[in-house]
Amino acid sequence: IFLAWAAYNATSQITARVWSWNEQESIDSTFFHSRITRALATRRTLDLAHDSNGMRIIHGESDGLPGLIVDKYGDVLVMQLGSAGAEHWRDTIADILQELCIPACIYERSDSDGRELEGLPKRCGVVRGKLPEKTEVTEHGLRFTVDVAAGQKTGYYLDQRDNRALTGKLSAGRDVLNCFCYTGGFSLYALRGGAQSVLSIDASEGALELARRNVELNGLDTSKAEWQCADVFDALRKLRDQNRKFDLIVLDPPKFAPTAAFAEKAARAYKDINLLGFKLLRPGGLLFTYSCSGGIS
Secondary structure, eight states, X not given: OOXXXXXXOTTSSXXXXXXXXXXXXXXXXXXXXXXXXXXXXXXXXXXXXXXXXXXXXXXXXXXXXTTEEEXXXXXXXXXXXXXXXXXXXXXXXXXXXXXXXXXXXXXXXXXXXXXXXXXXXXXXXXXEEOOOSXXXXXXXXXXXXXXXXXXXXXXXXXXGHHHHHHHHHTOTTOEEEEESOTTTHHHHHHHHTTOSEEEEEESOHHHHHHHHHHHHHTTOOGGGEEEEESOHHHHHHHHHHTTOOEEEEEEOXXXXXXXXXXXXXXXXXXXXXXXHHHHHXXXXXXXXXXXXXXXXX
16 A cells, blocks of 8 residues: 655654655656745745745745755855755755756755754755855845854744844834844844844854844944843843843744753743843833744643
8 A cells, every 4th residue: 555655764763754645756856846846936926035035945844845944045045954865865956956046056054963863964065056255135124144154054044034023113212132142133123123222142252243244234323232242041140130121122042942852951941031031121021032942832
C-alpha cells in the first residue's frame, strides 16, 4: 500500500519527511522546480514585496519542501538545509533558485544545531555567485544592513516585520526600552516613529555596532538612541534598582526552549524578563513580549 514519497534518515528522530502524497509524482529536478515555482508565485500573490525587498521565499513544510529555508535579502539569497533529504538535493535546489531568482549570490547558512540531530555537519559559504561587500534589506522605508555570513539565523528576523511597524506607530513621545535588540530593528522603528528616547540592550557588541550603523544609515536622531552591551537579565535588574521607567518595552529574546525538555528552565526565564518588564513600565505603558520557543506553549 502506497502512503507517500519521503526522504528517509535512520539517524534522525524524524525518520521520514514527506515530499509528496501523490504516487504518480517523481521526486526529481522537475518536482523541485515545480515546488519552488509555486512558492515564489505564492509570495507574489501575497504581494510581500510591496513594503520590503526581504522575505522568506521558501518555508520548509509550509511550501512542501521539508528541511529547506530560503530567505531573500535584496539580490542575495540565504539557503538553510536542515534535513538529510534537502541536503541530498542541495545542488539541484541551488541551480533552480539561480535560474528562477537570478540572485547575485546564494549563500548557505546550514549551521543550525538541528543538523547534528540529522547526522549532518554544519556548513556555511557561497554556493552560487559572489557575496557582495554589503547586503541590505529595505523594510517599510527603513534600510537595514544584514550580516548573512555571521548574523543570527540567516542574518535578520524577517518574521517580525509587522510587529516592528506596529511598534513604530505607537512610539511617538514615549521612552522606549528594546531588549535583545540585535541589529536594532524595533529601535529604528521607534526612533522614526517619534520616540522621546530609545534604550537598546544586547549581549553582542557586534550586533550593537551594526545597529548603530543602521541608525546612521537611515538618518535618524542618534542623540535619542542609547546602546548598552550587557546581559539583558542583569541589565533589567539594574534598571529596576535605578527606578528607571519606560512607556514602551520590547522583549524579543532568543529561543529559550528549542525542545520541550527545556520548558521548565525556559518558563522561569520568560517569567523573570516579563516580571521585570512590568516593573519598569509606567502606568498605561505598553509591553511587547515575544517567544520563538517551540518547546513552550
